Amino acid sequence: MTALTLAPARLSPMHAVRHGIRRIGFEIRGYTRSPETIFFTFLFPILMLALFSTVFGGDGDQSYGQGLPALSAAQMYLPGMLAAGVLLSGLQNLAIDIALERHDGTLKRLGGTPLSPVSYFIGKIGQVLVTGTVQAAVLLVFAGLVLGVPLPSDVESWLTFAWVFVLGLATSAFLGIAISAIPRSARSASAVVIPVALVLQFISGVYMFFWLLPAWLQNVANLFPLAWMAKGMRAVFLPPEYATLEQSGAWDLGGVAIALLIWLVVGLIISRLTFRWIRRDA
Template identity: 75%
Template sequence: MSATTVARALPTFHVSRQGIRRAGYEIRGYVRSPETIVFTFLFPIMLLGLFSVVFGGDGPTSYGPGLPEVSAVDLYLPSMLAAGILLSGLQNLAIDIAVERHDGTLKHLGGTPLSPVSYFLGKIGQVLVTAIAQAAVLLAFAVWVLGATVPTTIEAWATFAWVFLLGLVTSAFLGIGISALPRSAKGATGVVIPIVLVLQFISGVYLFFWLLPEWLQNIANLFPLAWLAKGMRSVFLPADYATLEQSGERGLGTIAIVLLIWLVVGLVLSRMTFRWIRRDA
């Protein structure tokens, strides 16, 4: 290896090491915040239990002519997994970074050797660890407590893995990007949570997507959550249920393309809006 190659590799290694250390700090801060755990970690689990009890009293049901019967927990599990990714990535980071910007934390970090890339790596590392833990707990709760049926093929779990990771990174960068919207720390939740709630209602999380008006489905399809939820449905619902989708098919290729487009949008927004110091400071 040449001296030039070593010189280029050392800064990259330093930034990565800083990012890993920052991720550890972020994870410790996350687990010490009860309100964050409740609203981004336990919320999908509580909703899945609630929906399963409220809508599962009649047992498994067929939701279309010739379609196999599925239980309420099986029907809502994909939606709650998608919602968990959005909450862990977009909502958590948007509020967290907005608060840090307005309470002076980012200004302090800007005066340290920590680079913005290491800061981003730390945030995304925290989101990755907590989202994986959340999904694992949600799946365990669904299977062992509520009796959900999960896929048994490697292909299905491989699809779950790439939809989960791509959706999570996309949500994380979008969260970083929109963290500039709140004008105060107190207003962060008031700005971000309504956006997240509206997206969930129109994207097939709380209401079955195929029951929504077509014009509302078209609007939802402009945003990533609808495609993330569709990707999860393609993993956990029987293949025949693809006929209920707006396109009449699972469309995994389209899902990947849309999420990648939004990932690029999130990267651009993050680059344009992120500052250590508020513009009005």
């Protein structure tokens, strides 16, 4: 019998939650000790936003459709970079991190302690929520103060941002835990996870405007959560007139919520079914 099935008997649900909350601090400290992780999942969206605004912003503000208000390149790319930051913080960061911990024996050692998978998940997801929030805040401050992007001034927009951000981050975190079971070694973890994240960014409206993609590719992208996160962010940071460029001609925030909730449940179920302290084929 595996440690996964024994752990719940060792700790009550309340103790598991308390252990998980205490573990959040440990996970954050571990995150800050990895310069590579900080760069690729924390600073990368900021650097990419600066790069795109410089490369494509030389002609000043421009309209991206007939009758649409002129916007800067930085404002156009900000929603996609926020969504990409959510994906990198949750899916990519956790998938690689857990795969490495499985390879170096960390998970095996944790499996021999009273720590339950629930506590471990809480620690990881708590770390993602904290670091992802800081990352988004820094990106917004950089966009507003350095690049001059006008940020929303109404409460409704910020409430929309909050639920899209939190739901997207939780979804990405559970999917990251689920995908961490795929790499068979620490060496293959980055090779498996990073291309998946990169392809999703290219087809989901992060590096290329979503409405410029072929309709069939937009349909493919809509099968995955990143496209919906980017759409939710566009609803917050772009003028309402730009909703006409979407496939449905509207922001469809209800569809955003439903798609992310579906993927959240899928990630949670797969994580619970596949997570092991030790790989069965190890």
